Structure formats: C-alpha cells, structure tokens
Amino acid sequence: MSKPVIATASLAGCFGCHMSILDIDERILDLIELVEFNKSPVDDIKTFTKMCDVGIIEGGCCNSENVHVLKDFRKNCGILVSLGECAIMGGLPALRNGIPIKECLEEAYLHGPTIEKGNKIIPNDDELPMILDRVYPCHEIVKIDYFIPGCPPRADLIWDALVSLVKGTPMNLAYETVKYD
C-alpha cells in the first residue's frame, strides 16, 4: 500500500501551527516513514501534483487568495483538518471583525500614527488579493472534517491526531488537551 499523502497550508495565521508541527522533533523522521508530503510549506511544493488524503489548514480566510487556496485544498484532499484557533474561529486576525473594513484600511494606510506624509494610498494593485469584509473560519467556507484546537495545538496533540488519522485508530483526547479556560 502506498503511503498516505498529506498537504498543508497557512492562510490568515502566523505560521505558529506549522512551527508546532515541526515541534514533534525527531518524530518527524517517523512521520516521513508514515506519510508523504505534497503541497506544503514544509517541502515547498507550490502546487498539487496529485490527490491528497489529508489536508491540514492553519489560519482562517481574510482575503480572496485564502478562499481560493482553501477551496483548492477541498478539491484535492479527501479529508480536511482545521488546525488551531485561527482556522477554527478566526483567531487574532478576527479581532478586526467588529470594525468595518473601510475604517480598518483607512487606519492602516491613511490615518495611522506611523503613516508617513504624502502619497497616502490604500493598496489597489490588481495583483493583490482582495480583502474580505471580515475574517472567516474555514468551516464557514468549505466542509471541514476535523478540528484540532489550540493556539498553537501542541506538537503531541498534532502527532496523535495525525497518527490516528492515517492509521484509522480512535484518538485518545485527554481532558487537559481540550480544556483551555
């Protein structure tokens, strides 16, 4: 049997969840034995080269490119997992959700205290992704099959989840891994 194929992406996140994936330390060698990586910042493969079994998403959607990537993952992955607070709830980027996007952009590019005088402009190049009215959690845009909570989810949790997923065994979720308050 060929190895399960995994793809990962970081959308509106801080890459902290990916750092946490790397935090499995030397077990990454075991992981390579277990799975094959496709599109992912881990191996720097930029586009899908085949259908993947598991897609792991860090971060929510704050712009049109995030939406595009997320939909692309849904098309190319059998199972899609939201990894971490931002993918699940929007996280820190969603702090802007209570403020109209017009105010956010004007504060960032026109009126903020660190803006230099002259030539103020809100970036409008067609090459740039379009900003969404608010930050969306992934499951509001595509179907998400599993959620791994945490900010970031700790390495052991990610490891256990991935191993359970590829081996098809039930996952043991200790109370302290899901209690955050």
Place this chain on the structure above:
Amino acid sequence: MKLSLETIIDQYRADPTRLMDILLDIQSAKGRIGRTAIDLIAKKCKISVVDVEQTVSFYHFFSTEPRGRYTVYLNNSVVAKMMGSEKIARAFEKEAGCTFGSVSSDGLIGLFETSCIGMNDQEPSAIINNVVFPNLTVHSVKKIIEGMRKGKKVSELQTVKPGDGNNGSKLLTTAISNNIRKKGPVIFSEYKQGEVVKALTTLTPQVIIYTMKKSGLRGRGGAGFPVGLKWELCRKSAGDKKYIFCNADEGEPGTFKDRVILTERPQLLFEGMAAAGFAVGSDQGILYLRFEYYYLKEYLEAILDDMRKKKLLGKNIAGRSGFNFTIRIQFGAGAYICGEESALIESAEGKRGEPRDRPPFPVNKGYLGRPTVINNVETLCAAAKILLFGEDWYRSLGTPQSTGTKVLSISGDCLYPGIYEIAWGSTIGEILEMAGAEKVQAVLVGGPSGSFVGPAQFNRKLCYEDLATGGSFIIFNESRDLLKDAVLNFTEFFIEESCGSCAPCRFMTVILKNKLEKLLHGKGVAQDLVDLEKWSSIMQANRCGLGQTAANPIRTTLSNFNHLYTVLIRTNDDFVSEFDLKSAVADSCAVAGRKPMLHGA
C-alpha cells in the same frame, strides 16, 4: 433647581458602594454621565476612572452621550413584537424624524429599544422619561410626539386613563393595569397592614425558621431553594451585620407578577422582609428594584414612611424591644443578569452586574461581605402569610413537593392575559383554558430560560416535581413562526444580556444564533442540527443560571418541536456555505478604488 454633580455625590457621602445611586441621579439630572462627571466621581469616591466607566457602560439606562430631552425606550421583546411593536416603532420614527438608536437633530427626542419591561399583558409599551406608556397605538404615538413638541411634561403626555387598583391612586397615577384575573388564597387574599409584624412579637426566630421549613416554602424566583434552610444558614453564619434583600429585578421576559404585587401588596412584602430580618438577625432590608419600575419609587417610599410612622418598621417594631428593621430601595439600571443573586449584590455594591463564583454563598458572604438573604418578592409575601396562618394551612395548598400557590404572569396569544394565582399542580391545559387560549402551538413555561412545550405535553403539571417555573407563561398560537419570531429573538436577548464573563456565554450564543439564521435562510444541512444540539450542551460550563440556560430556547424546541427544524434542512447536501465572495470583497474594493476580480473564484 438642578443639583450640581458635587451635591449629588455628597448626598451619598461619596461612598463608592453607592455608585449606582450616584450614577442614576446624575443620569436623571444631566441626561447623561459625561467625562466631567466620571472624573469627578472617581476623584471624590477615591476609585479609579475605569471603576466608574465599567459600571456606566454595563447598564443600558446609563449613557455617556445625551439621549434627548424625551427618551423613548420601546420594548423589543417577543410578545411586544407579537402585539405589533414594529408598527409602533415605525410610527415613532416617522413622527420623531430619527431612527431607533439615535436622537432627533434638535436634541428633543431620543429613540431606543430595550428588553422586556414587564408589561407583556399590555404591549406594545414604552418607557418615556421613567413613565410607562402601555397599550400604544399609532394614533397615541402621534399624540405623544405632538405633546413633546409643545414641551409638555411627560406626565401630561399620557393618552389613556389611569389603570385599575392602586395604579389609579394619588401617588402612583399610572396608565398601567394590574389585570389580576385570578386571586389565590396566599398573595392576593385579604390582608391588613401590620398584622404580620404584630404576630411576630409572640414568636422567636427559631420558631419562625422551623415554621418556614415545615411549610415547604421554596424560592419563587425560579431556582426553588428552600426558604427555611436559607434563613437558617444565614442566621448561623457569623457576622456583625446581616442583610435581607428582596429581589425585585424581574427581568425574565414574560414575567410581571412582582410589579403587580408591589402595586397591590407592598406592605405585605415589607412585613415579610421584616420577618426575615427578625428570623436571621438582620436590621437592614434592601429592595433591589429594576429601573423599569422606577415609576413605583415615590409610591413605595411613601408606604415605607407611613409604616415607619406607625412603628411597623424602624426601631422597636410593634412595641417589641430590640426588633429593629429598616428598608431602603436600591434601583438597578437595566440589566437582566442582575436578577441572579450574586450579580444583584455586585450591582447593589456599585459594580458591574457580574455573577460571583460560589462558594462562598451569599448567606455566608453577601452584600459588603456580610451574611445576606436574597428572596423574591412573591417568596417574602408567602412567608408573611405563612406566619399568619401557619404551616399546615400552607401545606394544604398545592402538591407535596410544591406547597402553596404560584403567581403566574400569562401573556401572548390568549383572550385574558394577566396575573393568575393558582395552586401548584395545575396542568398547562387547565391554565390555557382559564386564559382563553385556542389553537395553541406552544407555551413557553418559565421564560426563555425555561422550556417550550407543545400540545402533547399540555397534561404536564406546573410544580417542582414536573415543570418548575418562576411564573412566566407565554402562549404562541398556530399562526406564529416559533423559530423566527420567538427562538431567534430570545437568543438575541441572551447575547444582549450576557455579562461576557464566561467564554461559552459570550460567544457560543452568537455562534448558535448564526446557525439558527443559516437554517432560517434555507441553507441548513443535517449536520447543523447535530451541531446545535451538541454545541448548546457546552453552555453548562457557564458560571451562572443565565449562561447555563441561554441555549434553552434552542434546546427545548429541538427536542419538543423537532419538525420545525427538519423541514428547513436540505436533504441532498451535506454542506452548504453562506459565504459569498462578491459581497465579502465589495466594501474593501470600493474603499481601495479597485474593481473586484471574481473570475475563477
């Protein structure tokens, strides 16, 4: 003459625990609590500016900006809407020339919405400058605004005659009606002022507590805690001073019984408080009254004065040496959560109405850290009657586990909305018949924190053994869209009234509401129902009763009216998104001056 800020603060000896009173007086005198006032209070009361600000921002009758010379608070609760408050809202907007949530350009009229104001049997209704205007019509709104433009006093704006009973008395003169449809043997039976405290002079505290325990009386606010036990725990608790609170915050949408008891039996209540004080060893009572009932202030204070003059309150009550008890009124300022006893204490101490962690319980460490008993209006009245007629008489009413009577506030789709004092153990069907309700789709028993029940359960009994209730009873007929008109509105109510302390209450309420709206938009799939069920159970993790019950409108309709949900489900899809890229990028593209590129998205 208008009082200066200094004078108002000095009236309360710059005592930070009286911050609510200071703020209420400033709001009333100045029409707002501005920067100057906040800074001055902080300085004089020796508390930080944020201490003042957080209290100001918590209560919805406080404002930092002016809300107009005439401030209209229109009830936006479910029953108000069922009785046509939307039409009234549009009439106010048309006549006043401003929209809800704003003040007219000349600063004359402010229009605001508010949660249930305890007038469900006479909706649509509004509070204007502390005066209640029930049974509003488009015509009366027109007359009211005309009067405002002529500069009339708010009392002169009333277009209907004073209501029945004491509502028409000289000190009250309000257009509110009692609508007492059924008088029971406990609360609304015959009573002569002074007979309770006189009866006390032959009793000892131990006997009173024993009588309460034997009577089986349980708290009438909703939780049903045994009264005798509460008094005993407080009596045994060590403290140099103890307090008796009467909880008159009735904010549960659909309940208005305490308003009517306060109107018709205030002396009975005050004597009940004195009895509680005598039993636990307290000489200070505080009536925590919701701001919506501010119109009762002069009336109740006059009664307290009169009782003091007649030695029914004060020192050596009814001639018994050492029986001292005084009562003052503490007003809230608009917050449902303050009906929760520990939030009520926080509020009475001048803080945000956030529930405390328990233990310690109020009977050990309550108001100002002292042992405190908090009982509902109806509970204290029933206690007073038990002391007059004995525990056996009381036990002869109701059922074995639910002794005595219960005062119900009945509203919604029925011919005779109003107050019914019934024996515990009556079935829902019997009550519906009494209220003249036909073609009933659902009854909400116990308000939004209670349960929606359907015809299959109309043989269930109101009592602690079966369906417990604090008294709210709202009827929905078959023409109502239960999910849209009731469940959604109540969920929004809980979002509005959450104090924000516990995470599930703060955001799960919003998530559940979004799910419900998704279903109502025709975008729901089977998984959404599973999510609603599973996620609403997380609410148990909240600290107080509000948070724990905030998903009850959804939970109880999911189990008792499941068909209303399943018809909304798309059976052919396993996922439907409400996300629309075009509308999501419209605003940002407009402000950046670029054309949205939607191809390939």
